[in-house]
Amino acid sequence: MDGQTETEVADSKTLERRLRYERLSRYWLLGAGLFAVALFALIVLTLAHRSIPIVAEHSLIELLTSANWDPAQNEFGFLPAIVGTIYVTILSMAIGTPIAILAAIYIAEYAQGRTKVLVASFIDVLAAIPGVIFGLVGLIVVVPFVGDYLAPAFGSHSIGLGIVTVSLVMAIVVTPFIISLSVESLEALPDELRESSLGVGATKWETIRTVLLRAAGPGIFSAILLGFGRVFGATIVPAMLIGGQTAIPDSPFDAGETLPSLIVNDFGELMSIPLTQSALIFAGLMLLVIVWLFNFGAMFIRRRLQRRWQY
Amino acid sequence: MDRYTEQRLFGLLARASAALVVGVLAMVISVTLYRGGRVFLTDPAVMITPPGSRYMLDGGGGFLHAVLGSIFIVVPATAIAILLSLSTAVFLQSDYSSERTSEIINMFLNVLWGTPPIVYGVFVLTVIIAVGAQTSLFFGIIAIAIFQYPIMTRYTDEALRSVPGAVKEASYGLGSTRFETARITIRSALPGIVAGVIIGFARGIGDAATVLFTAGRSTQMPGGLFEPATTLPILIFEQAASFNAEVRAHAYAASFVLIIAVLTLIIASKLLAGKYARFAPGGRHS
Structure with missing residues (x-):
């Protein structure tokens, strides 16, 4: 008991x-x-x-449309940095996206066995290389390349640092990212799609172009949008390679400034002026809002894809 | 162009693109290894030598301050981030939350995941200004922890999701509470979680934008929790374009150390995830 x-x-x-x-x-x-x-x-x-x-x-309109950036003279025009950011984003995505999608097609549809595993995991590992490393290699390799060969080839003059340099390096940074996400959405497609397309006599490429790319389209598109967000908010590479010049660039070979690189380059010395502080924090807020829009778009598109294919 | 030529052409293009991407990335690694290795391997002692008094001018001494700064910032930050992200992921995957709540929180996590690191840096700097402090080791830890949090939550969440429902059901069937069930779920997802933690650690150790304004650009040995510090990526960023060849050489050597550390971590994490996937119940079968 x-x-x-x-x-x-x-x-x-x-x-x-x-x-x-x-x-x-x-x-x-x-x-x-x-x-x-x-x-x-x-x-x-x-x-x-x-x-x-x-x-x-300064009114919002003035901040966004004035081309005059001179904090010491109380002039805060973000237009040069905004134009620089848009330049860099569009250029690097224009270079990176087609290559990334083709490479993703190779990995998802062409590569087999060991090669596939090797290539895919190599690119996966590479997506984690820190930005400073890309910046450093950019300084060693891409800056002389652009300054000595690419700019003269286009009949332009460049010191090597500038928008094209940043775009080339950012294209390298962003491709592994787009590739991983695109491969994921291509491989998630049911095999029946491939089989029935090949079964009615389409060639492999026709299957990819007309069936698979269309089916995985929203997934790939959302990968591209996320890539846009990545490039848009990239900080270290532009800060190292863009040359730091707050004027609206005349040619893509000019030095310039992006919103993140503006924050990095101007924060140190100008932190003592309260209004400059506020201006740079405002730049951070702009970045956040725009990247947020990209991400939200990507999420929305992916959700539609999932509903369509139910995987 | 008939359809078979087109097929061959695009097959070639796809192969060429993949080769280009792999080639360029291999070039990035080998340039770093070669240029950095040439400096580092001739004098490995730079890694464990404290910087001289006029370090940024003449590159006297070594960059022990940055190595230690990186370790002192990223290790505590990772510990904080593990605690937070594991809790969040358990909350999302367990019966503590409804599906609708999880979905909303996931949306915010996705947004945080895509937020540029510089925004975290500016945010923590704003806090520093607001409390009237200076850049220090402490705020560097906070900034890196915030940066790692969404990354590690994503991997942990994925790992927990791959645990089959049977584990949870069996645990409840034996009369466990939700807390005890969560512990069992964590245990069966452990390899995936550890792999995610390693990736978070590697991302934290490589990021410069978050710590640039929060830890500072000190050129002295880290003095204390509330003293300025610096990390390897900041050192590379600051010194890569220096006019002094000696100072520049240190940036190359530091990049050698950094890339070796990051690659080792990432490869270890991939191997771990791959090796244990077979043993984890319901792990990936591929």
Whole structure:
């Protein structure tokens, strides 16, 4: 009798302890889940709050359309940096996207066995190489290439640093990223698609072009959008290779400035002027909002794809 | 052009593109290894020599300060990020949250995942200005932890998702609480989680934009938690275009150290994930 009550007491104690952990874990995990939302809100609100002084002083229109950037003279025109960012984004995506998609097609549809595993994992590993390494190799290899060969070939003059240089390097940075995501959406397609297309007499390339690319289209498109977001927010490579010149570039071989590189190049020395601080935080906010739009678009498209193919 | 020529042409183009991408990436690695290795291997001691007093001018001494700074920032940051991301991922995958809540939180995580690192850097800097502090090891840790959080959550979430429902059901069937079930789920997803943590660590150690304004560009040995520090990527960024050949050489040597560290980590993580995928219940069969 006695022994039984003792176990009963011990049992109820254990149960109590287990339930206490259960309750505690509930609050902790709920907190962790909400942390993602809170972090995002905190970042947006902090940046927005700190941007108020500059937007109050100079109107939003002026900030976005003035080409004059000279914080010491109280001139804050973001247009040169915006134009530079758009230049770099469009150029590097124009170079990188076709190559990335073709390479993804090779990996998903042509490569087989060992080669496939090797090529795919090599590109996967490479997606994790730090940006500074690409910047450094850009300085060693791409800068002289652009300055000595590419610019003269186009009848232009360049010191090597500039928008084309950044675009070439960013194209290299962004391809592994687009390739991985595109391969993923191509391989997720059901094999029946390939079989029935080949079965009605299409060649392999016709199958890829008319069936697979169309079916995986939303997935690939969302990969491209995410790639846009990547290039848009890239910081270290532009800061190392763009030459740091806040004027609207006349030619793609000119030095320029992108929004992130503007933040990096101007923060150090100008932190003492409060309005400059605010202006650069405003640049960060712009980046966040635009990248957010890209990502949101990508998410929306991918969700449509999933609904269509149900995988 | 008839359809068979077209087929051959595009098959060739696809192969050529893949070869180009692989070739260019191989070039990036080999240039780094060659240029960095030439400096580093002739004098490996630069890695463990503290910098001289006029380091940025004459490159006297070595870059131990950056090596230590990287370790002191990324190790604690990874620990913080593991705690946060594991909790978030468990919350998303377990019965603590409804499907709708998980979906909304996932949306925010995706947005955070795509946020440029520079934004995190600016955010933490804003906090530093607001509290009137200076750039320091501490804020570098915070910035890197924030940067790693969405990356590691994504991998952890994926690993937990691959645990078959049977594990969870069996655990509940034996009368476990949700907390105990979560622990069992974590255990069966462990290889995937560890692989994700390693990738997060590698990304953290390679990122410069987040720590540039938060840890600082110190050229001295890290002095304490609230003293300025620097990391290897910052050192490379600052010194890669220096006019002094000696200072520049240190950037090359540092990039050699960095690329070896990152490649080792990533390859280890891939091998780990591949090796244990067979043993994990419901792991990838490919």
